Amino acid sequence: MPVAIQVTNVPVEIDNDKCIADKGCRTCIDVCPLDVLCINEDTGKAYMKYDECWYCMPCEVDCPTNAVKVSIPYLLR
Numbered sequence: 001m002p003v004a005i006q007v008t009n010v011p012v013e014i015d016n017d018k019c020i021a022d023k024g025c026r027t028c029i030d031v032c033p034l035d036v037l038c039i040n041e042d043t044g045k046a047y048m049k050y051d052e053c054w055y056c057m058p059c060e061v062d063c064p065t066n067a068v069k070v071s072i073p074y075l076l077r
């Protein structure tokens with residue numbers, strides 16, 4: 001039987017092609033009550049720096065370009 005190796009992903013993914021943080025947007029970072037989103041200095045885009053999330057959703061809802069995708073765990077839906 002194959003060993004299940006699960007690559008753990010952070011719950012919030014940001015589409016670098018859509019994110020306009022390099023044009024000054026900080027909306028998701030500003031609205032997150034946990035301060036887990038940051039700017040990646042290399043890419044100039046937002047990303048999830050800390051793997052912690054309340055699944056409260058304003059980052060996804062308020063992003064002007066729909067770049068944020070929050071993956072809510074099945075048991076919380």
Ligand code: SF4
Nearest residue numbers: 019020025027028063
């Ligand atoms: S709100 Fe959207 S566009 Fe703005 S920094 Fe966050 S992910 Fe990028």
Ligand code: SF4
Nearest residue numbers: 032053054056057059
């Ligand atoms: S869902 Fe809430 S806690 Fe999670 S990253 Fe977005 S704003 Fe922050």
